[in-house]
Amino acid sequence: MTYSVKLSVRSLVEYVFRSGSIESGFKSTSSLIEGTKAHQTIQKTYEEADAAEVFLQTSYLHEDMEYMIEGRCDGLLLRDESVTIDEIKSTARNLNEITRESYPVHWAQAKVYAYIYMEREDKDKVTVQLTYVQVDSGEQKRFQEDVTFQELEDFMLQLVKSYAPYAKLRLHNLQKRNDSIRDVAFPFAAYRNGQRNFAGAVYKTIADKKTLFANAPTGTGKTISTLFPAVKALGEEKAEKIFYLTAKTLNRKNAEEALVLMKKKGLFLQSTTITAKDKVCFKEETRCESAYCEFADGYYDRINGAVLDILKNETVMDRTVISDYAQKHKVCPFEFSIDLAYAADAVICDYNYVFDPRVSFKRLFEEQKKRTVLLMDEAHNLVDRARGMYSAEIIKSSFLQLSRDFKGKHDGVWRTAKAVNDEFLKLKKEHGEKEAAVPDMPEELVGCLEAFMVQAEQLLASGDSDERLLETFFEALQWVKISQFYDERFVTFISVFKSEVSIRLFCMDPSKLLFQTGKKYGSRVFFSATLSPLSYFREMLGGEEEDYVIRMPSPYEMDQLDVFVQPLSTRYKDREQSIEPIAEMLMDLSDKRPGNYLVFFPSYRYMTDVYERLLEKDPPFHPIVQHPGMTEEERETFLAHFDSVEEKSLVGFAVMGGIFSEGIDLKGDKLTGAVIVGVGLPQVGLERDTMKNYFQSAGKNGYDFAYVYPGMNKVLQAGGRVIRSEEDRGTLVLVDDRFLTRKYMEMLPEEWRDFVVLDR
Secondary structure, three states: EEEEEEEEEEHHHHHOOOOOOOOOOOOOOOOOOHHHHHHHHOOOOOOOOOOOEEEEEEEEEEOOOEEEEEEEEEEEEEEEOOOEEEEEEEOOHHHHOOOOOHHHHHHHHHHHHHHHHHHHOOOOOOEEEEEEOOOOOOOOEEEEEEEEEEHHHHHHHHHHHHHHHHHHHHHHHHHHHHHHHHHHOOOOOOOOOOOHHHHHHHHHHHOOOOEEEOOOOOOOOOHHHHHHHHHHHHHOOOOOOEEEOOHHHHHHHHHHHHHHHHHHOOOOEEEOOOOOOHHOOOOOOOOOOOOOOOOOHHHHHHHHHHHHHHHHOOEEEOOHHHHHHHHHOOOHHHHHHHHHHHHEEEEEEOOOOHHHOOOOOOOOOOHOOOOOOEOOOOOOHHHHHHHHHHEEEEEEEHHHHHHOOOOOOHHHHHHHHHHHHHHHHHHHHHHOOOEEEOOOHHHHHHHHHHHHHHHHHHHOOOOOOOOHHHHHHHHHHHHHHHOOOOOOOOOEEHHHHEEEEEEEEEOOOOOOHHHHHHHHOOOEEEEEEEOHHHHHHHHHOOOOOEEEEEEEEOOHHHHHHHEEEEEOOHHHHHHHHHHHHHHHHHHHHHHHHHEEEEEEEHHHHHHHHHHHHHOOOOOEEEEEEEOOOOOOOOOOOOHHHHHHHOOEEEEEEEEOHHHHHOOOOOHHHHEEEEEEEEOOOOOHHHHHHHHHHHHHHHHHHHHHHHHHHHHHHHHHHHOOOOOOOOOOOEEEEOHHHHOOOHHHHHHHOOHOOOOOOOOO
């Protein structure tokens, strides 16, 4: 029996010819900014009989495997009786530094295209050509080699033989996966209320290649309700890969645990978890330099062995497992996890690996994306996260310092950094010392930044390791990248303070960009306990009218949660008068309903004022307080206080929308209740007001879109900390008179609406 595997020319040659070190994430062999332009410049010089971007495909049989290899050849040059296969590479390096032997992988890529063409056209001989283009000067350098079909047949055999162990292992694991999925059962004795419907909706979404928006309250079992049907869909070949995306470490752990549960039921499925580089780095400093890091030095010489080893022996490849194998094979654990992501059946990672144009998976080809499922946990977070992904900021001082550092050292960097600084000075003179929002992007600055990046990249490619230059290069690169998306959904913030000037391209509405990225994937499931109002999130996350929508009922009984409303005004102008009543209410609550509480405030200042007033009263509980910039260890210490139930009540003071208002799980007696002070409105400022005006001009309720809906989402998240299991009972106090108005009452979950109003 013959088995088929499909791969690109680039994937094949890069797997076999990988060698060398990881260097600061900076790849000097292909320009990050001018590559496409360089290709097009060369291709425009082709003669009439020549062809550019020629699709080539072949089927190569080796042993019991059929390799479907395809790709696009940069150039096919037809001159008289001769044929030349042209492979174009743009570079910031000085062309004098590049020799015929510099990059074997480039020759390999061109030779594979030549083999496919010769096989198709029954040719015995062609010329293979490498064309290097210097992105700054436009200078070109070419190398040529005449090759015969017999030579390339031998070359292809060696290439495929080198790739075969990986291909066979992946095929073996795939067959094992699909066999196991057919028999794997739901890993719990029974479905919770509504859980079967949720899982069914997810499966239908994947099968129909659609988008689903699911508001699934706490306790619905969101993780297993999405992963289980997605796994089943893989087994029935309705998809090939799963991305489980989330912003929180706890949610990544939940996904890993769900896969482990299914593994215990017989599932064989390989998943990898991607953890941030600075959290998994083995070195004291996160510096990807071969001279400093032995795990970066020679990484590509060892990575194939590491990948084969772990894929032979592991399924749930979490942070610990990846670190163990990385140590064993002496490879960077972060880069290792990225390489594993392309081989794994499921990838658990942050949203940015799919949606951020600066860090997303570049080797996941369009055809693979169409067979990939996106499961987006806590999707309410994605709106603001996407705004950050599609925004960028640069500051004047970085370029001023570089112009000083490189004066007399490197004319190109000095000249272009000075030009950028001069553009900042023009904007400073125009706007004065203030912050302004302008609808247009400073076009002249874009050109100056592009010129700077060409010079900086050339110097960095030559081996210069200037840290400030590298950092500023990437900041400029991000800014220019985002400038390419700029339209009416963006605004430019220009801030001037003394000698400093910052220019931020801010994405007010990320819906279009989220849609454009998401539609490339086979199916998408957005889910959260607080995807409410659903219409708002569907619009902001790039949804369409025909998308599927499901609202799950709470699996808990109404009497598990006692809800109270204290009708005080917590508006900024009234906060001073509210401090005393809130302090009295907290003392009364802890006295009548002793236990562990979390109290959420809209700001640190408001929280501190209430906390200090309580200290004056000698409260009947033990208070602990969140403070800005808590380390991971300090967060764990804060939460550890809730692990024990003491005679004296415990009250934790925290900020709404902060680290303790979502993504924490305090079940049973660990948390008795929560108090939410205010309706969570974001702080009034230029950014939010600009967003309000934008949405208003787009025919929406601008105030609701910019303030009310994001604020209430924070309220819902904070309140969701109380009831986490079927056994939990608790108390929720909502402090604000606006909760009694129709608008806010309609946004409350059904199980919160049967509340008792406390005396003022």
